[in-house]
Amino acid sequence: MPHRLISFADVAKHNTKEDCWCIIHGKVYNLGPFLNEHPGGVGPILKQAGKDATEAFEPIHPKDIIDRFLPKELYLGDVDPTTVPEKSVEESPDAKALNMTKKPSLSAILNAFDFESVARRTMKPEGWAYYSSGADDELTLQENHAAFHRIWLRPRVLVNVRTVDTSTTMLGTRSSLPLYISATALGKLGHREGEVVLTRAAGTRQIVQMMPTLASCSLDEMVAARATGQTQWFQLYVNSDRKITERLVRHAESKGVKGLFITVDAPQLGRREKDMRTKFVDDAPDVQRDGKESINRNEGAARAISSFIDPGLCWDDIEWFKSITKMPIVLKGIQRGEDAVLAAKAGVAGIVVSNHGGRQLDTARSGIEILEEVMTYLKEAGLTDRLEVYVDGGFRRGTDIFKALALGAKGVGLGRPFLYAMSTYGQPGVERLIDLLRDELEMVMRLMGTPSIKDISKDMAVVKNLSSHVGQAPADSLYRQVYERQSTIIGSKL
Ligand code: HEM
Ligand SMILES: Cc1cc2nc3c(=O)[nH]c(=O)nc-3n(C[C@H](O)[C@H](O)[C@H](O)COP(=O)(O)O)c2cc1C
Incomplete structure (x- = not known):
């Protein structure tokens, strides 16, 4: 009909x-x-x-x-x-195409921060706000970067480093680099084609892409965009309705996805205020309103989150996941040594030490700091060999990646850098970012006297100040703007 x-x-x-x-x-x-x-x-x-x-x-x-x-x-x-x-009538895709004239040429981009600065200047405000924002005062967001400054390196010299091999294995997959594209929602806010751009770049550069549950593209589109033999993982938000979750998981497995990353740090989504501001400053014109919209929104969001992301998810559920899939299960968002031990005992294949890019709990510690604690706990419990440990949050440089490997990570996830590269220069941008990270890591490995990933060891990183936050606090921007400074008797008269 x-x-x-x-x-x-x-x-x-x-x-x-x-x-x-x-x-x-x-x-x-x-x-x-x-x-x-x-x-x-x-x-x-x-x-x-x-x-x-x-x-x-x-x-x-x-x-x-x-x-x-x-x-x-x-x-x-x-x-x-x-x-x-x-x-x-919908605007044609061409009209929305990237405006390259406003941007420096891609070959002039030298590092991950360059992509970020171009993205900040050229992205649509709502896309930039969604990607760049962190929770509350964004202290964890900044700390994810700052923490790397508290680790210093101890190079070995007189090692033959004529050839350096950056390749490794993650969850049984060969990867040209010890890094992967982490799951980030809503790719079409940055690029009209969305996450398939990341899929294609990951394919040409032989690294793994973790596909998000809340991608702008469907899973099938991302799967269709992959090259022969390319590996993809799937990030899962667990729905209260386990039938929906089971369907998603089985579907991903049937499409040849090679790892299930269950996000465990988001029983409620964090408050990302930069992002909230871009959405709620302008009122809806010509629409009848009852003045209670913001209250309704909160109620609506809370209710919806409880169905789209189940706050009831707990350790007991792991067995059920194991019963519905043969994919290796990895818990994404572990933030303390004790939970890493529980994960190993629960028999999962891996964990991602992560604070969700500083978008969830503000003043949670950086990924790199938690990594050190997690490896210590696993070692003490004799469980180091039971699972693979990944880490993300603030990784922008070859030295950052090297430090994580030295502390025992199997691989490192990057979120925003890939979004910014995609949003500014599309697939060639993402490929260039991967190439730059490869160049940086290769150089660091050569200068550190480590021709291959397996040569990297903990004694190469000085971590004694890593967990000390004294004198290292990230800038507290909002507080600084509103705090009226006290002054001395003389100062107050000036
Ligand atoms: C007029 C139509 C719609 C508009 C303008 C709209 C707009 C939006 C906006 C602005 C967000 C927030 C994204 C963010 O967190 O930055 C959102 C989230 C979401 N919407 Fe819609 N939406 C519409 C219809 C729908 C429909 C029909 C569905 C499902 C059947 C849906 C499902 C979702 C989901 C699951 C999210 C959560 C994404 C997240 O938390 O990241 N939306 N939508
Ligand atoms: C815009 C954005 C969206 C994200 N969406 C998700 C998501 O849907 N699921 C998830 O598990 N993690 C999500 N993350 C977290 C990333 O997977 C990753 O943990 C984080 O981005 C790493 O930090 P980095 O951005 O500093 O590299 C998101 C991060 C960003 C920046």
Whole structure:
């Protein structure tokens, strides 16, 4: 039976909170009953009430999300294309294409920070805010970088380093470098093609990509974009509805995914205020509001999080995961030695020591600092060989990567650097970033007297100050802006 055709003018009439229709990819949905369930809050949908929401929806949701999560009865029919006014037609992809003229040439980019600085200047504000933000005062975000300054290196000399081999094995997969692309949601906020750009670059450079549950591209699209023999892992947010989770896991496995990374540091998403500000400063025009939107949003988000990300996830669930998949299971977001020991005892294949790029618990310690503690606990418990230990957070330089390997990590994840490289220069940008990191790591390995990864050892890194935070506090930006400094009797009169 042909779908019911609805005129554009008809859709426009349903533009209130109680009666909220939207067009997405030519289909008309009644999103009123879904408003309070929407994980992104009531506001973004209300802004689109009665309109074509495709452009607002597309960059931040996987293509198949509606099929997977929206109750079928909320689909009302298709918009009658003959009634669609000119200006609501979607902007062509070319118009959204990267504006290369504003940017330095790619060959002038020398390090990860260069990509970040270009991204900051050229990305759309909402994309930049989502990618760059951290939780609360962003102390952990900054500490992820600062902590590397508290480790110093002890090179060996007179070692034959004519050839240096940066390749290694992670979860049984050969990788050209001891690093991987970590899972980061919403790739289309930075690049119109989204995460498939990362897939392709990972393929040409032979490194692993961890695909996020909340990618803008569907898992199938990312799988289709991979080269023959290329390895992908899947990052999982565990849904309260375990049937949905089971379906996702089985689907990933059937598509040849080689590792399941369960995120364990996000029973609730952190408050990322830079990001929140870009979303909520402007009011939705022409839409009936009741003045309670922010309250509703919080309620809606809390409710939605409890269904999209289950705060009830706990150690007892690990056995169930093992029963539904043969993929190696890795827990992403371990932050203390005791939990690393529990993970080893639970029989998982690995852990990622991570604070989620400083986006979850502020004043949590840096990944590199936790790594040192975790390796010590595992060693004391005699469990070092039972699982592989990965780490992420703030890795930007070859020296950072080297330090993690010296402390015992099997590999290192990077999040934002890949997003910035992708958002600014697309696939060639991501490839250049990987090449630069390879050059840096190769140089460090040569200067350290370590021709291969297995030659890197703990005695090469001085870590005695790593866990000391005295005098090293990251800048507390908000506090500094609002704090009125005290002054002496003379100072106050100046
Ligand atoms: C008018 C249509 C829609 C608009 C404008 C919209 C907009 C948004 C926005 C702005 C976010 C926040 C992203 C962030 O955290 O930065 C979001 C998140 C989300 N939306 Fe929508 N949305 C729409 C419809 C839908 C529908 C129909 C579904 C599912 C059936 C959905 C599922 C989600 C999910 C799962 C998230 C969470 C992503 C995350 O936490 O990172 N949305 N949406
Ligand atoms: C924009 C953004 C989105 C992210 N989304 C997810 C996610 O959906 N799931 C997850 O487990 N980790 C997510 N992370 C955390 C990363 O996987 C990784 O732990 C972190 O980015 C590493 O820190 P770095 O950005 O300093 O390299 C995200 C990080 C960023 C920056």
